[in-house]
Amino acid sequence: MKKFLEALEKIQNPGTFCTSGEIPSCFLGLEIDKVGPIGLPLSKEQAKKIIKQSHRAPYGKGEKTVVDTKVRRTWQLDSGKFSIHNPEWNIAIEGVIKNIQIQLGLEKNKVSAELYKLLVYEKGDFFVPHRDTEKLDNMFGTLVIVLPSEHKGGQLIVRHDGQEKKFDFGHKENKYLTHYVSFFADCKHQVTPVTNGYRLCLVYNLALANRKQQPVAPKYGTDVKVIGDILRKWSNDHEPKKLVCLLDHLYSQAGISFDRLKNVDRTRAQVLFEAARESNCEAYLGLVTLWEAGDADVDFDDYSYGHCDDPDGYEMMETFDETLSVNHWQNAHGCKKNFGEIDLSADEIISKEAMNEREPDEKECEGPTGNAGATLEHWYHRAAIIIWPKHCHFDVISLAGKEVTLPELKKMVQSWNKSKHEKNNDAYKQCITFSKAIIDQWKSSNNNYEHDDPEVKQLLTVLIALEDVDLLKKFVKNVLVSDFTGKEGKQIVKICQQYGWITFQKELTLMLEQEEENKCSKFAQILEHLCCQKIKSDKNRLKVCRSLATKMLQCLLKWDLNKKRLESWRQPPVDRRVLIESLFKTFLSIDQLKLLESANNHFINNPGIYNMHKTLIPSVQNLHPWLVKQNLNLSVYVRLWKHCVTYLKSSVAPIKKPTDWFQNIRISCSCSDCKELNIFLKNPIEKEHRFRVRKDRRQHLHNKIEKHDCDMTHITKRVGSPQTLVCTKTRNTYTQKVKQREIDLRLLANLEKIKVVIEV
Template sequence: MSSIGAALLNSLRSVERPGDFCVGGTREIFMPTIDVDGVGRIAFPVQPIQAEQLVASAEAAPYGRGEATVVDRKVRRTWQVDSAKIRIGGRHWDKTLAGLVEDVALGLGVGEPVAADFYKLLVYDAGSFFVDHRDTEKVPGMFATMVLVLPSIHSGGELVVKHLGREVVFDVHPEEPSEVGFAAFYADCVHEVRPVQTGRRLTLVYNLRFVGRGRPLKAPDYRAEHGRVVELLRGWTSAEDEPDKLILPLEHVYTPAELSFSALKGADAGVASVLVKAATEADCDLHLALVSIEESGSAEHTGYYSRRRWSRDEEDDEQFEVAEVIDRALFLSEWRRPDGSEAGFDDFPFDEDELCPFGAFEDLTPDELHFHEATGNEGASFERTYRRAGFVLWPTARRLAVLNQAGLRTTLPYLEDLTARWEASKAPIRSPLWREGDELSRHMLRSWPRSSWREDEDAEVGRMLDLQIRLRNMECIDAFLAGVSAEGHYAAPDNEAILRAAALLPAPRATELLVRILRRNAPAHLAACGDLVQRCVAGAAGRTCDLMQIGAALIEALPGPPTKRQEVDPWTWSVPVKPTFVVDLLTATSRVDEGLAARAIEHLLAWPKTYKPDDVLVPAARAFAKLAESTAWPAVGRLREASLDHLRKRIALPLEAPRDWTRANPLTCKCSDCRELGAFLTAPDQQQWRLKAVQGRRSHVEENVRSTTCDLDLTTERRGSPHTLVATKNQASYERRAKQRRQDLEHAPALDR
């Protein structure tokens, strides 16, 4: 665990009392029955006519001034109905009130028995308010006040509670008949009720007191702890060898729906009250998040074999135990800000050394644990998940480094927003917004994936380069092209952005980078590199870059004989050449220099097994036949001549249907069945061959036939046992040649123009 993490934990351990100075929210409950003398039973939500009746039977609410109780409408403009005139009941009310008081006490950090004494009903009509004040101890043992806001249609009337420089606003307006707002706070806290704007606000006020305790508690005072934490956090930004973020798991369990600063319980609420204010003063960002560890691996069955039977644990028919953890994922999710809003972050990875304390998840029971029986060649396996909520903290100065840990799904949209805001501000380069974009870009560049494997729809490189172009960030453009594109993380969709970015660099540097990109990526992405060169020649980069160097780099990277093709990296192999590549190559080089194009075409013609005439060269020549400009290019003329020569030679070959049943024998296997089948193939008077044999022998023959170009149709007769493999001769080879002849006769005239 980091030194700052250890010191932070030590400082927070002295927060002996959990809870906070106030707690509140809304809750759906079984509503009580409330009967008021002279008014009758109150309906919910409270109707205007009943509210008027309540005001008529109420009196102006006083407040305490020293030892005296006075009425001053400039200080407190509120109506009160004494508890003696009110009867609160209902079948579920006692249980509902007890549960609410228990939760409120927990939020205030009180673990002892607490009683709630009804004090009075208050009515705030339009314009009513109560300025800053403190409550007095009205009964022995009273330590706090609880306010229940009844369902009514109104606006304004927010309750504001203040303590030691902190301020919490409870803006609750329950309107549903089964919903109440609630707030509780220590009696020594200053609080006010802001003016009601419209409607009427009705509240039930309760005095909270200890049962059997003399001296009441006061609101927690964490000023000493707060000071120590602020000092620690301020030193974090400049501290070396400290993690970018820290994670403090909470004591209590929270579901994602419950996870919020306002819903924290016990000691968690106490720690939050220190961290929220300290983080703000020390320029740190504080969040709540769900901390998860997911593990999977191999499992072992714990049953045992006896001579009588297979035995398992009596309590569980499928007893397993974890054997070995193979995969492990650590991530943060369900982010919440102190103000209750969602942070908008995706899942974040984290390292175990960021946990405070280190090993906080050790010896915990998994929240989920699933075992899977062995199947086929796979042994038994398990999956388990640990989850705990936690505080996540980092210096604001390191925010972008932390944000970068979330990956490109988070950082690219964030950088796009930064860039748009910088453009809209019309601020110069090196302005604060630009610097923030530059800093995030550098973090992203350092962690950018370097694998040459790419998904087809991957557009992240293009998005990143486009943002750097908009930011006019030449250093990041250079670093990205050199460190990412020229190191194998490259695909055809990147080309347009690469060329736009390169066009902003000095011509010699742009040329150097494009040459490096071609040399590194051509073995695995030949077609993409051809497209890159063709776009370069036709675009803005071609007007400044050294096209001779760029074209020569592609020619030098061209594959030669197939036997010399090598694995590019563990995940990528070179792919067969496509006609479109030849078109791009000869178009680009012909537009640059005839000699360069001549080198290219001679290389293509030198290796017919790599640049196959029928699959590559002839289709490319046919494509050029539709491009009028290409008729003036000598290299294309050379391609056309070679393609025509290939077609004419094949057209000149004799083509005749078989006169008997003699067929070529391409089988190389020397087993007795394959030798017998080979003899059958060359026999002029045999049309059908039968092999009655077990499946293994039949399958072996079938595999050999299908792996060659035998002129045979295979079927299986399933009468009797074993079954019979039937091989019947056909004219497949002749039909293929006849089809090829028709194509050649069609293609040759198109090229001979």
């Protein structure tokens, strides 16, 4: 992009041909001769009174001043016929003038504003395209202030050097606001017809003091064309994906806005926005951040462990990590855009210097920790104009991630739904394009934590509203297969009903072939919805559900019998209670008793996986109310119930209280300390024993006591050398058994209350 950078560097003069803004709320104190004080927003009654005191506004035609309502139709009051009494208004105008000086590139000049006239546009009034004549010495431009007045139409359009800006202050939200527009006198401008209400405005003539040659509007039409041509060619090639044009001056996150851009930055930004518009590209102002981390070049005497007092005193030797991103977006009108943080690549940056050639905006230093040396972090911030082709808009903003894109897509679909709900309009096409981009950029979520409304479910809900089967298949294949949470059951039933159960069978089967063990219980929840939800009978539904149920059981057996998988700390825990309940409901609902019998045998025969108290007993209790309502075969359930009851009956026998301190535990170690510990364990009389040994031997004893679950406490008495490990026997094991027996008695009573009916 060498030509692009060269074209950008040629733009050196600050300033634009036209600028606008809003004046903070200020009571005007406007009074008109023979009318009196004027209230704002302007009322219909007072507008008519002002018009009675006004005359038709003339315009300059050569050396003459004429009135011709075919060219200009509006009402005018000369400045001598009205007055402004609030002194704060002059202060507000001074603030406006300062902004105009900055925006028009006149910061080094003294600008004055002379009140010229008051204009009232009623329905049908307008002013055709024209240029203002100079009405006083050193006049260079015009300031138009549109006062609060409800109206429609009456747009002010300013053109110069092939560029055009439109200003419409007739919207309802502007009824109570005061706006201004300022432009050079050589700019052609017009006022479109007012279609309703009254448009009230003040006109000021702008002049420069002590300047012989008056400034004219800067011309950047050629620059816009050159850069626009480059953008059009790049848009077709589309490499790189974005162009990030760095600006020269420094701006903070709080201080970045189009109105606050300085000197030539403002001009270049304006040219880039205009060139992007003409070449069918998107353009936004944003804050680019480069973060670098590297080794700090410091001496050991210069820092304390884990801390660096002054990061400015150190240099970064070698960078070992960095990120480049953009955030804090605004469009050409200063409206903030929630595109979030988007990663950038170095080849997308357009600048004559690298970001890290300047001094960092922020520095942090961290002293050595463990085996790592001192590290230094640098942050560099630069304002930039970011450009990409319109046809790639959704591809780009989808890079911001689900947290940003999902709410935005939801708004777009809701907006389309509120319209005519037509599938051929642009709004619908944009929703489809954005949806595809989100799916293509989808990154798997961390589903280790439960969410009431997971992102996958949110996206599926939005896609269902768009009623596009190809889009849904793309979603199921690219997103749902690997990132489902178990909460998508109702939505999957809905799309299978609408587009056919066979349509998504292949993708649903793939969901069971994922590596993560916890996917098993999550898919069981989805399968429960597919099989149990009360909907119209469908032979394909039964076929698909039975096929998935068979596959489900196969995967369950494979997952459970893989000991390595069970021992992996990386895998999130499986909720086996939910798994059992879902499979019982699923297999019974589709009349698959053989599958249920196999699953039940697996549950009963693997107590190390399916814990009696945490899994089996709660499942029996939770399933009973549902089974009774369904009027289904209870034989398999009865077997599980009997298994739990039998276990509990064997667990509630009275527990004999120990009468001495004997513990039937043998420590599997032949060292002298462990031999002494074994003797202590077997001693029925000795409750406390002391080991006066060095630290490593105390630690060894500690480990053995913990490993063998010895019923004792072990505390180091830090007196003398070596210190003493004091071991005191307890009866915690007996106490725990008593508590567990009480729990088991209650559980047994609850299970025996369940009236089990065995079908013959």
